[in-house]
Amino acid sequence: METNVMKLAWSIAKKGQKRFGGKVSEYFAQALKMAHKELKNRKAAISVLDEYLEGAEQNGATVKRFNNDYADVKLGDLHITIKMTIEYNGSVNETWVYFTTVRTDGTNKSKSLVRVIK
Numbered sequence: 001m002e003t004n005v006m007k008l009a010w011s012i013a014k015k016g017q018k019r020f021g022g023k024v025s026e027y028f029a030q031a032l033k034m035a036h037k038e039l040k041n042r043k044a045a046i047s048v049l050d051e052y053l054e055g056a057e058q059n060g061a062t063v064k065r066f067n068n069d070y071a072d073v074k075l076g077d078l079h080i081t082i083k084m085t086i087e088y089n090g091s092v093n094e095t096w097v098y099f100t101t102v103r104t105d106g107t108n109k110s111k112s113l114v115r116v117i118k
Helices: 005-020 024-058
Strands: 062-065 070-075 078-089 094-103 110-117
Touching: 005 024, 024 062, 024 070, 024 078, 024 094, 024 110
Parallel strands: none
Antiparallel strands: 062 070, 070 078, 078 094, 094 110
């Protein structure tokens, strides 16, 4: 499901108004910039997951995509669930994309940084 940039911007502006006071419209210009960047980075992060899953399929894995953030990968006896998370690091102005993988038997849970988007 794709998020509308304007809806996201108004949501961000409302949070700013609630936290700092004033009028929502005073926050909208900056919120629109933030929303655009967030959606752009999210699209880039989804393409990272797409590349990873495409590589898994080329190596013979069966991939089942649940949404843009979750996928199941089966290769022989190995069955893992992948969850993508995105974190923004404002101090260096980078977005970090992580994959958390969990085997279906609950073992070997790991979180690894897979890409930095600047």
